[in-house]
Amino acid sequence: EVQLVESGGGLFQPGGSLRLSCAASGFTFSNFWMAWVRQAPGKGLEWVATINQDESEKYYMDSVKGRFTVSRDNGKNSLYLQMNSLRAEDTAVYYCVREHILYYVFDIWGRGTMVTISS
Amino acid sequence: DIQMTQSPSTLSASVGDRVTITCRASQSVSNWLAWYQQKPGKAPKLLIYEASSLKTGVPSRFSGSASGTEFTLTISSLQPDDFATYYCQQYSTFWKTFGQGTKVEIK
DSSP states (O other), rough: OOEEEEOOOEEEETTTEEEEEEEESOGGGGGGGGEEEEEEETTTTEEEEEEESSHHHHHHHHGGTEEEEEEGGGTTTTEEEEEEEEOGGGGGEEEEEEEEEEOOSSEEEEEEEEEEOOO | OOOEEEOOEEEOTTTTEEEEEEEESSSOOOTTTEEEEOOSSSEEEEEEEETOOOOOOOOTEEEEEEEEEEEEEEESSOOOOGGEEEEEEOOOSOEEEEEEEEHHHHH
């Protein structure tokens, strides 16, 4: 079964750091672009970052550029999101998503991990 | 960034109704437009890609169309399982943006 499982969420302080992880299974992880999408409580979906297969291309939404870093370990079938200089507005459910190999849409989603930034 | 504007924000409908949701892009995205369905507490699910291509396994009552920068998701006969929030998304650039969502409620 194709599956993405996020971990690393919780309650964190403003200005702090955390790293989200996503474990992939059921497909050849190294063949796919991957991304993070977030959803603040009661709000809509917001694309955060995208990474290609060999980490040579990375793209970020403006509000996280310079604070967040997306990375991956193809040997461990894992995707990561390092989040620094945390702000209250980063509070959201963070979803790990797979981009379809041909159509570039988000075809597989994890269940998400909740990140709360509060003092 | 390309802005995606959905309408309406909320839609009240009954089982069996034909439902139409519109999404307008601030500039051309060609047909690089997807639709997702999200139920409360769950991750979104892909329904349609390339504006009108139905993902395998999605019921045929769902369809998508495009006219310039305006895109439409139609549910031909609303079923109880279809009450959810729907999002459009453009993926014509690496900076992929979503619409604000349309909640389909029971009338």
